[in-house]
Amino acid sequence: MASDRIFGLVILITAVAYIAAATQIQTNMFSGEYLPKLFPVLIGAVAAISSLVLVFKPDPDPDWPASRTWGNLVVAVIVLAVYAVMITPLGFILPTAITAAILSYQIMPNARNAVLAGIGLSALLFVVFKFVLMLGNIVAYRIPTPQKLWDAISILIPFVGH
Amino acid sequence: METLANLALGFSVALSPYTLMLAVIGCFIGTIIGALPGLGPSNGVAILIPISFALGLDATSALVLMTSVYYGAMYGGRISSILLNIPGDEPALMTTLDGYPMAKRGEAGNALVLSGVASFVGALFATIGLILLAPVLARVAFLFGPAEYFALYLLAFCTLGGIASSNQAKSAIAACIGLGIAMIGVDSSSGLPRLTGGNLHLYDGVDFLVAIVGLFAIAELFFFIESHGKGSSIGVILEKVTIPWRYIKQTSWTMLRASVVGFIAGVLPGAGASLGSFLAYMSEKSIAGEKGGFGTGVPKGVAAPEAGNNAAAGGALVPMLTLGVPGSGTTAVLLALLMTLNITPGPTLFRDNPDVVWGLIASLLIANVVLLIMNVPMVKIFVKILTVPAWILLPGVTLISFTGIYSLTGSYFDLLMLIGFGVLGYFLRKLDVPTVPVILGILLGGNMEDALRRAMTLSDGNVAYLFSSPIAVGLWLAAIVGFVAPMFLRNILKRPQAVTD
Structure with missing residues (x-):
C-alpha cells in the first residue's frame, strides 16, 4: 500500500515538474509557439492522472529486501x-x-x-x-x-x- | 510469383558463407542466452547490439546475426523452463506448466526435443505468414497519414500496457516515463534543446541502447544480489536424448493450431509473444477438456505454448517491419537495432530496401533450420551451460554490458546513466511496473510526437483531424478497447499459476 502511494507521489511531483519544464521550452519561428510543448505536456498530464490513481488505489506492497x-x-x-x-x-x-x-x-x-x-x-x-x-x-x-x-x-x- | 522472386533475392543475400556463419553463431549464442535463467531474448539482443555495432558489421550481417540470436533465444527459453521450472523469459512461463512435470517424471529429454520441434513448427509457420502478410500490410500502410500513425502508436502502448501489467495505471506510467525520456534533447524543428536541464551530455538525447541494457541487464544484477543467486541451477542431469516420434505425431495438430493462434496474437501491435503462448495454451487446454490432463505433464501442454510462443515471435515482426510498431518487448529491441543501423522500418522499407527485408526473412528461415538441427542433438551442451553459477554469470553479463556501451560511445556519462536505468529498472520491477512500455516509449516517442506535430500542422491545430479517417477512428477504438478490456477480462482469464514443488 505505502510503496505504491510513495511511488505515485514521486511520479506526480515529477510529472508536475515535467509539465512546468515543458511550458518553459524555448521556441522560435521554425517550430511555432506551442508545437514543441504540446506532446511533453500531454505526457506529463497522463502521468499525473495515472499517478493519482496509484495514490488512491494502491496495490499491496512488494517484498522489499532487508x-x-x-x-x-x-x-x-x-x-x-x-x-x-x-x-x-x-x-x-x-x-x-x-x-x-x-x-x-x-x-x-x-x-x-x-x-x-x-x-x-x-x-x-x-x-x-x-x-x-x-x-x-x-x-x-x-x-x-x-x-x-x-x-x-x-x-x-x-x-x-x- | 513476386514473392518467390523476392525470396530468391533474400536467399542470395543470406546464403553467402559469411552470413551463414553469422547465422550459426547467432543461433548458438541466442540459445545460450535464452537458456540462462534471467537472461531473456530482449536482454540478450540488447546487450549484443552495442557490440555488433562496434564490430562495424554492415546492415544485413548485423540483422542476420541479431535475428538469429532472437530466434535462438526463443528456442533456448524452453530449456530452463522445462529443466528448472524457471522461465527464461515471460512467454516461456506457459512451458513450465507441463514441461517441468514431464521433466520430473524423467522425460526431460522427450520434453526438450518435443518443444524444439514445436518451436520449429511455430517459427516456420510464422515466417511463412510473415512472407505472405507483410507485403500486403506494407501496401495498406501507405494509406497511413500522421493522424493514423499517431493512433497506431497509441494502440501499441494501450495493448502492450493492457497485457503486460496487472495494473493499467502502472503501465500508463511506464509508457509516460519512456515517452518523457524520449523528449529530452535538441528539438528537430527549432534546433533548441528541450528538457535537458542545461546538461550538455543530454543534448543528443538519451541513447535507447543505454536505457534498454540498463533496464534489463543491470536491473537483473541487482535482483541476483538481492536473492544471492538462488534460483540458479546446479546439478541438472539429462539422460540419453532420443526423438519421441510418438509424441510428435500425437501433437501435430496441436502445434498447427497453436501456431495459428500465436501468429495472430503476435501480429497485433503491442500484444506479443506472452499473449501468443498464453492463448495457445489456454485454447488447447479447453479443446482437450478435463480429460486432457493439462498441467500434469502432457506432451500437448509442452507443444502448444512453444509453438504459440515462436509463432508469435515471428508474427510480431509483421507490424514491426511494415509499420515500425513492434509487437513485443524483443521486437522493440530489434527495432532499436534497425534504428541503430539507420534503417527506418515502415512501408517504404519494402520498396527502398528489399534486400534488407528479404535478406532478413531468408535468414529467419535459415536460422530456424539451423536451430532445429542444433537443438535436437546438441541439447546436452546447452544443458551443461545452464550450470554456470550465478556468481560468474551475472558479473560477466554486467561487465559485457558496460564494455559494450563503453565501446560504442566511450563516455562515462552513458555508463552512469546505464547504472541509473538499472536502479530504475529494479524499482519498477519491484513495484510491478512493466519495463517494456518504458523501452517502447523511448524508441517510439520521437516518431509519435512527429506524427502528432505533423497532424497539427496539417490541420492548423484542429484536434478533430486526429479522428478524421475511418482507419484512425478504428485504431482509436481498438486502443481504448485494448486498454480497458483487460480490466474486465482479468477475472475471467486468470493466468495459471506456475507449478511449485
Whole structure:
C-alpha cells in the first residue's frame, strides 16, 4: 500500500515538474509557439492522472529486501559508478577485475571464488573484446597522473565534478 | 510469383558463407542466452547490439546475426523452463506448466526435443505468414497519414500496457516515463534543446541502447544480489536424448493450431509473444477438456505454448517491419537495432530496401533450420551451460554490458546513466511496473510526437483531424478497447499459476 502511494507521489511531483519544464521550452519561428510543448505536456498530464490513481488505489506492497541487502545494493551501485569513471584513466583490466570480484562476492560470499571470478572474467573479456571482437577503445592498462585520477573521481561528487 | 522472386533475392543475400556463419553463431549464442535463467531474448539482443555495432558489421550481417540470436533465444527459453521450472523469459512461463512435470517424471529429454520441434513448427509457420502478410500490410500502410500513425502508436502502448501489467495505471506510467525520456534533447524543428536541464551530455538525447541494457541487464544484477543467486541451477542431469516420434505425431495438430493462434496474437501491435503462448495454451487446454490432463505433464501442454510462443515471435515482426510498431518487448529491441543501423522500418522499407527485408526473412528461415538441427542433438551442451553459477554469470553479463556501451560511445556519462536505468529498472520491477512500455516509449516517442506535430500542422491545430479517417477512428477504438478490456477480462482469464514443488 505505502510503496505504491510513495511511488505515485514521486511520479506526480515529477510529472508536475515535467509539465512546468515543458511550458518553459524555448521556441522560435521554425517550430511555432506551442508545437514543441504540446506532446511533453500531454505526457506529463497522463502521468499525473495515472499517478493519482496509484495514490488512491494502491496495490499491496512488494517484498522489499532487508536493510542488509539494501546496503549490498548501494555498495553495488557505488562500485559500478566508480568503475564507470575509472575505466578511462586506468584502462580495462584492473578496474574490471576488481569490479567483477566485488560483484561476484556480493552474489555468493566466497572470497576465493570471487577473486578467481574477478581475474578470470577480466582476462577473458579483455581477450574477447580486444583480440576477437577487436573493439577499438579498449586499452589494457593506463598509469594515470594523480590529477587525472582526481578528475575522474570528482565526477561522482556532486557540485565538485563537471 | 513476386514473392518467390523476392525470396530468391533474400536467399542470395543470406546464403553467402559469411552470413551463414553469422547465422550459426547467432543461433548458438541466442540459445545460450535464452537458456540462462534471467537472461531473456530482449536482454540478450540488447546487450549484443552495442557490440555488433562496434564490430562495424554492415546492415544485413548485423540483422542476420541479431535475428538469429532472437530466434535462438526463443528456442533456448524452453530449456530452463522445462529443466528448472524457471522461465527464461515471460512467454516461456506457459512451458513450465507441463514441461517441468514431464521433466520430473524423467522425460526431460522427450520434453526438450518435443518443444524444439514445436518451436520449429511455430517459427516456420510464422515466417511463412510473415512472407505472405507483410507485403500486403506494407501496401495498406501507405494509406497511413500522421493522424493514423499517431493512433497506431497509441494502440501499441494501450495493448502492450493492457497485457503486460496487472495494473493499467502502472503501465500508463511506464509508457509516460519512456515517452518523457524520449523528449529530452535538441528539438528537430527549432534546433533548441528541450528538457535537458542545461546538461550538455543530454543534448543528443538519451541513447535507447543505454536505457534498454540498463533496464534489463543491470536491473537483473541487482535482483541476483538481492536473492544471492538462488534460483540458479546446479546439478541438472539429462539422460540419453532420443526423438519421441510418438509424441510428435500425437501433437501435430496441436502445434498447427497453436501456431495459428500465436501468429495472430503476435501480429497485433503491442500484444506479443506472452499473449501468443498464453492463448495457445489456454485454447488447447479447453479443446482437450478435463480429460486432457493439462498441467500434469502432457506432451500437448509442452507443444502448444512453444509453438504459440515462436509463432508469435515471428508474427510480431509483421507490424514491426511494415509499420515500425513492434509487437513485443524483443521486437522493440530489434527495432532499436534497425534504428541503430539507420534503417527506418515502415512501408517504404519494402520498396527502398528489399534486400534488407528479404535478406532478413531468408535468414529467419535459415536460422530456424539451423536451430532445429542444433537443438535436437546438441541439447546436452546447452544443458551443461545452464550450470554456470550465478556468481560468474551475472558479473560477466554486467561487465559485457558496460564494455559494450563503453565501446560504442566511450563516455562515462552513458555508463552512469546505464547504472541509473538499472536502479530504475529494479524499482519498477519491484513495484510491478512493466519495463517494456518504458523501452517502447523511448524508441517510439520521437516518431509519435512527429506524427502528432505533423497532424497539427496539417490541420492548423484542429484536434478533430486526429479522428478524421475511418482507419484512425478504428485504431482509436481498438486502443481504448485494448486498454480497458483487460480490466474486465482479468477475472475471467486468470493466468495459471506456475507449478511449485
